[in-house]
Amino acid sequence: MSFGDFCGWACAIIWVYNEQVQSQFEQAYGTRPVLALSDLFYALHGVFVLLLLWSQCVLGHPLWGFQDRRRHRVHRVTQIILSLFIIFLVFNWFRRDLEFQLLSFSINLAYFKIGISCxxxxxxxxxxxxxxxxxxxxxxxxxxxxTGSMFAVMEVLVKNDKPVLEAIALNRGKYGLIVISMIFDTIFTGQFYKYSSEDLKLPLKEKSVV
Incomplete structure (x- = not known):
């Protein structure tokens, strides 16, 4: 779902370049947000990769020369998420009088990205x-x-001079993505272990890519 990465990218742009949000964050939490250009490029990389995958799914035959000519439609889950996002935008529009409205909006974008990633x-x-x-x-x-998740954890801890739990609280969006990623990576690792014997029964040309 490249839509989630667009949300993450938008959040990173706001936190890195918007002085108002940085100032509001400092007023609310007593420190500047621990985000840098590397986070922006990471989010942009996610958008690029998923757009590439999307082109293979939707334009696989005409663009990539795939044999699969099935017509693809927007999945019901995607329709629901898009509808929820529109509701989220409308809700934030009517909260313009909130003191830290833009900061709240950017944080909610990060939460939306976490939900979509899950x-x-x-x-x-x-x-x-x-x-x-x-x-x-x-x-x-x-x-x-x-490996990337571990490096991300170490980056936040090194950059932040606050206690660990406080550093996590100040970077809930980033740590939320890390936790979701590591949980499902653990599940996939368990499935590799459980189903590897089943894969051995497949013909040689159908075995898993490792």
């Missing part, structure tokens, strides 16, 4: 469970995801 992993978990196989999944991707 939802997007569930279909893959269910799909793996139903077919009892990890065919098409990559162990290297999970390992790199784990």
């Amino acid at each position: 939802v997007k992993y569930i279909p893959q978990v269910i799909h793996n469970w139903k077919r009892k196989s990890m065919y098409g999944s990559s162990k290297a991707q999970i390992i790199l995801d784990y």
